[in-house]
Amino acid sequence: DIQMTQSPSSLSASVGDRVTITCRASQGISNYLAWFQQTPGKAPKSLIYGASDLQSGVPSKFSGSGSGTDFTLTISSLQPEDSATYYCQQYNTYPYTFGQGTKLEI
Amino acid sequence: QVHLVESGGDVVQPGRSLRLSCAASGFTFSSYGMHWVRQAPGKGLEWVAVISYDGNNKYYADSVKGRFTVSRDNSKSTLYLQINSLRPEDTAVYYCAKGARILTLYYHYMDVWGKGTTVTVSS
Numbered sequence: 001d002i003q004m005t006q007s008p009s010s011l012s013a014s015v016g017d018r019v020t021i022t023c024r025a026s027q028g029i030s031n032y033l034a035w036f037q038q039t040p041g042k043a044p045k046s047l048i049y050g051a052s053d054l055q056s057g058v059p060s061k062f063s064g065s066g067s068g069t070d071f072t073l074t075i076s077s078l079q080p081e082d083s084a085t086y087y088c089q090q091y092n093t094y095p096y097t098f099g100q101g102t103k104l105e106i
Numbered sequence: 107q108v109h110l111v112e113s114g115g116d117v118v119q120p121g122r123s124l125r126l127s128c129a130a131s132g133f134t135f136s137s138y139g140m141h142w143v144r145q146a147p148g149k150g151l152e153w154v155a156v157i158s159y160d161g162n163n164k165y166y167a168d169s170v171k172g173r174f175t176v177s178r179d180n181s182k183s184t185l186y187l188q189i190n191s192l193r194p195e196d197t198a199v200y201y202c203a204k205g206a207r208i209l210t211l212y213y214h215y216m217d218v219w220g221k222g223t224t225v226t227v228s229s
Contacts, residue, residue: 001168034215036151043201043219044143044151055217087151091215094165096141096153 006099023088115223128202139205
């Protein structure tokens with residue numbers, strides 16, 4: 001199975017800041033990488049697919065990059081509503097696998 | 107508008123069985139693969155299973171293989187997850203999610219999720 005490792009596990013930032021979350025795959029997955037946002041008690045929400053394509057309706061403050069094994073999610077102009085846990089997930093090979101999550105506090 | 111509604115979650119004893127359902131609307135259900143993903147209390151997301159648009163192909167996580175069965179009824183736009191021999195470690199919120207690519211099981215991320223249904227395994 002492909003292992004997905006996110007860093008950091010948690011981070012704290014201020015309103016207006018920009019943060020970057022890293023996701024590393026244990027083997028190459030091309031650009032078959034998605035990012036999800038989850039707030040407490042809610043279902044995950046799709047943010048980015050194809051490593052860098054924004055899901056419809058997602059604001060442009062979210063951006064993704066990377067290919068192969070190393071990927072990043074960047075969130076700019078942080079607002080309190082961006083407080084959430086963010087997950088990466090590879091969809092190159094079954095079984096699909098998620099990173100362990102990064103908890104962002106604003 | 108795409109809508110997924112899970113149901114069937116319950117408090118059950120270890121060793122018992124349960125069937126979860128996911129009712130879909132707002133899209134052509136029979137054209138998309140569908141996934142189950144679970145989340146244990148306070149833990150991260152775990153992909154569980156996927157079924158192709160026509161029901162002919164399925165994949166499972168190793169942790170559930172042999173005990174979980176995914177199926178679908180395209181005439182009812184409904185996805186199912188049969189869970190047998192329940193264990194305490196199966197306690198989780200179970201989400202269904204729609205695959206993003208039409209008529210294929212591969213290279214498709216999950217673009218729409220339901221709100222989930224809770225399964226608690228306890229004696």
